[in-house]
Amino acid sequence: GQQLNQSPQSMFIQEGEDVSMNCTSSSIFNTWLWYKQDPGEGPVLLIALYKAGELTSNGRLTAQFGITRKDSFLNISASIPSDVGIYFCAGQINNQGGKLIFGQGTELSVKP
Amino acid sequence: SQTIHQWPATLVQPVGSPLSLECTVEGTSNPNLYWYRQAAGRGLQLLFYSVGIGQISSEVPQNLSASRPQDRQFILSSKKLLLSDSGFYLCAWVSVSGPSYEQYFGPGTRLTVT
Numbered sequence: 001g002q003q004l005n006q007s008p009q010s011m012f013i014q015e016g017e018d019v020s021m022n023c024t025s026s027s028i029f030n031t032w033l034w035y036k037q038d039p040g041e042g043p044v045l046l047i048a049l050y051k052a053g054e055l056t057s058n059g060r061l062t063a064q065f066g067i068t069r070k071d072s073f074l075n076i077s078a079s080i081p082s083d084v085g086i087y088f089c090a091g092q093i094n095n096q097g098g099k100l101i102f103g104q105g106t107e108l109s110v111k112p
Numbered sequence: 113s114q115t116i117h118q119w120p121a122t123l124v125q126p127v128g129s130p131l132s133l134e135c136t137v138e139g140t141s142n143p144n145l146y147w148y149r150q151a152a153g154r155g156l157q158l159l160f161y162s163v164g165i166g167q168i169s170s171e172v173p174q175n176l177s178a179s180r181p182q183d184r185q186f187i188l189s190s191k192k193l194l195l196s197d198s199g200f201y202l203c204a205w206v207s208v209s210g211p212s213y214e215q216y217f218g219p220g221t222r223l224t225v226t
Contacts, residue, residue: 031213042202042217043156088156090215098144098206098213104155 003027006089006103013079014111021087021106022073029091032065032072033100037086046087047074079110114139118203118218126226131176131190133221135203138184143205145186146215147178150200162186198225 006023013019023032031050035043047058049065049072056063062075072091076083086107090100119134137143147159158171160178168178175194179187186203203218 033214035217040200040220040222042204042220045214045216048214086154092213098215099146099158099161100213100215102156 004089004091004101004103006106008106009104010107010109012109012111015079015081017079019076019079019083019108020073021089022071023089023091023103024071025091025101026070027091027093027101028069029093029101030069031092032063033090033092034061034063034072034074035088035090037088037105039085043088076108079108081110081112084108084110114205114207114216116203116205116216116218118201118221120221121219122222122224124224124226125193127195128192131188131193131197131223133188133201133203133223135186135188135218136184137205140184140205140207142183143207144213145180146204146206147186147188148202148204150202150220152199156202160188193225195225198223 004023004025033048034046036046037043047056047063052065052069053067054065060077064073086105088105089103092100115138117136144163146161148156149159150156160170162168162180165180176190201221204215206213206215
């Protein structure tokens with residue numbers, strides 16, 4: 001079945017640094033989504049990407065839908081302590097009930 | 113605006129006891145609904161999804177079942193819980209009225225089977 005490889009698994013950075021994480025797959029996706037999950041809560045949608053090559057920003061977050069439609073990355077600029085959490089990528093193949101394939105997550109720790 | 117609720121927030125149940133977790137969505141009609149399980153703070157495993165009342169698709173064989181008695185209500189059940197059923201259960205919904213399939217998650221239910 002389809003799988004998403006998300007990397008890195010974890011990151012320990014200093015406040016103010018930029019962060020980059022990515023997801024790759026052997027399958028083609030029509031939509032890429034990025035979520036953030038705080039401890040004990042449900043994931044929150046950060047950015048949704050619908051077209052190959054699309055670059056979308058949400059505040060300090062920027063995500064891109066790869067040209068091959070098999071990958072996506074998320075960048076966080078000037079990290080702050082509240083960026084701490086687990087970030088998930090998710091890919092969607094249409095006509096399958098809206099089901100998502102999730103990456104395993106990137107756990108981000110920010111040192112003040 | 114749309115909101116999604118999950119009940120209860122936390123639950124501690126003994127092995128062999130029954131389970132019923134509820135998910136309700138407000139502010140939308142005919143959503144697709146999903147149940148996920150998340151173990152130990154990592155990946156989300158899709159358990160069930162539903163595209164309409166009474167329509168349930170199971171993704172993995174397991175000790176759980178799901179039902180959708182009303183358009184905006186999704187229930188996760190078990191007749192006899194196992195230790196391995198412990199985890200964080202998340203419900204999600206998708207509006208299928210537009211071109212996108214963005215999933216929105218509820219706050220989750222933490223289940224501990226003892």
